[in-house]
Amino acid sequence: MRLAPDDDFTLELELDELVSADPSATLAGKLAAQLGATPAELPPLEIRKRSLDARHGRVRFHVVVGAAGRAPLGGEPVREGSGPPVVIVGGGPAGLFCAYELARAAIPAVIVDRGKPVQARRRDLKGLTQHGRVDPDSNYCYGEGGAGTYSDGKLYTRSHKRGDVRDVIEILAIHGAPDDILIDARPHIGSNKLPRVITALRQTLASVGSTIEFGARAVDLVIGGRDGRERRAIGVRLADGRELTGRAVVIATGHSARSTRSRSSTGSSTAAPPGTRSCRRPRTGSPTRPTAAASSPSACVRAAGWCRPRPSRAGWW
Numbered sequence: 001m002r003l004a005p006d007d008d009f010t011l012e013l014e015l016d017e018l019v020s021a022d023p024s025a026t027l028a029g030k031l032a033a034q035l036g037a038t039p040a041e042l043p044p045l046e047i048r049k050r051s052l053d054a055r056h057g058r059v060r061f062h063v064v065v066g067a068a069g070r071a072p073l074g075g076e077p078v079r080e081g082s083g084p085p086v087v088i089v090g091g092g093p094a095g096l097f098c099a100y101e102l103a104r105a106a107i108p109a110v111i112v113d114r115g116k117p118v119q120a121r122r123r124d125l126k127g128l129t130q131h132g133r134v135d136p137d138s139n140y141c142y143g144e145g146g147a148g149t150y151s152d153g154k155l156y157t158r159s160h161k162r163g164d165v166r167d168v169i170e171i172l173a174i175h176g177a178p179d180d181i182l183i184d185a186r187p188h189i190g191s192n193k194l195p196r197v198i199t200a201l202r203q204t205l206a207s208v209g210s211t212i213e214f215g216a217r218a219v220d221l222v223i224g225g226r227d228g229r230e231r232r233a234i235g236v237r238l239a240d241g242r243e244l245t246g247r248a249v250v251i252a253t254g255h256s257a258r259s260t261r262s263r264s265s266t267g268s269s270t271a272a273p274p275g276t277r278s279c280r281r282p283r284t285g286s287p288t289r290p291t292a293a294a295s296s297p298s299a300c301v302r303a304a305g306w307c308r309p310r311p312s313r314a315g316w317w
């Protein structure tokens with residue numbers, strides 16, 4: 001019996017049926033009964049979704065199954081980039097996934113983050129919780145992986161307008177997150193595993209020429225453009241005085257970066273210059289992917305659905 005690759009079937013299982021020695025036999029038996037076939041007639045099955053239902057004092061699982069063997073995990077692969085990079089400020093989820101999406105379009109990125117690599121952050125958090133020492137650049141909010149990296153790792157959203165959540169989940173899974181996140185209705189990585197996943201994500205980006213600079217706090221935009229006449233963001237100035245330039249700038253500094261955003265009140269730029277994009281946390285995937293034909297990184301990022309210009313009266317820096 002053939003099942004179409006995208007056909008989903010919902011089954012209800014008691015707890016002991018799901019944790020039995022051979023849950024796939026149980027699934028095949030139940031689905032065969034539902035379809036009026038025998039288990040032997042069915043192709044190999046895979047669980048696509050699993051949710052717990054403990055209402056009315058009875059624990060059972062709702063399981064969605066389908067024919068095994070769908071497309072390999074991870075979606076479109078990243079590719080070696082060339083040409084000037086996109087400068088991304090912030091190595092939280094928004095910045096990292098923006099770089100990943102650009103790498104799928106073979107556009108290199110340089111991420112600058114004021115904090116430290118994800119593993120090194122752990123020491124500073126210990127200093128904070130045990131000795132009350134706050135490192136202004138490396139703490140629960142700042143550093144590789146962004147805010148929340150050392151707090152939890154819940155992956156679900158109640159919003160249905162967040163794009164392709166599955167894409168983000170698959171990228172996390174191929175970078176070492178537990179496979180359970182692919183099927184659980186309430187996926188959760190856990191802060192003990194998340195740092196390893198983020199390190200692996202950084203290594204993937206590095207393998208195609210996208211890099212992360214740590215301890216690199218951006219303090220201003222570099223404005224310029226062709227012929228000296230254009231006025232657009234072409235890079236950032238760092239606290240140590242260096243300037244990093246590229247073909248576009250993405251601001252992905254998250255909610256916690258109030259000091260960054262309130263710089264305008266102390267006399268720097270007062271509005272988002274053309275060419276700057278403010279990036280919120282990844283809207284878990286993209287309805288449309290950037291293609292190699294994307295004419296510019298900003299078009300690519302726009303196509304990816306990650307970033308939306310967000311002019312603010314308060315300015316950017």
Ligand SMILES: Cc1cc2nc3c(=O)[nH]c(=O)nc-3n(C[C@H](O)[C@H](O)[C@H](O)COP(=O)(O)OP(=O)(O)OC[C@H]3O[C@@H](n4cnc5c(N)ncnc54)[C@H](O)[C@@H]3O)c2cc1C
Nearest residue numbers: 090092093094114142143146147148152153154218254281
């Ligand atoms: C304690 C806590 C627990 C959370 N738990 C969860 C959860 O379980 N599940 C969930 O979905 N969400 C959770 N969140 C929310 C989630 O962490 C945020 O929504 C998400 O991190 C936002 O991503 P972002 O990339 O936009 O910004 P951020 O994660 O804030 O990343 C911004 C990055 O920019 C860097 N940065 C800031 N200013 C500068 C600068 N001037 N120069 C260079 N770098 C800069 C910072 O170091 C940081 O790495 C939690 C948040 C917190 C605080």
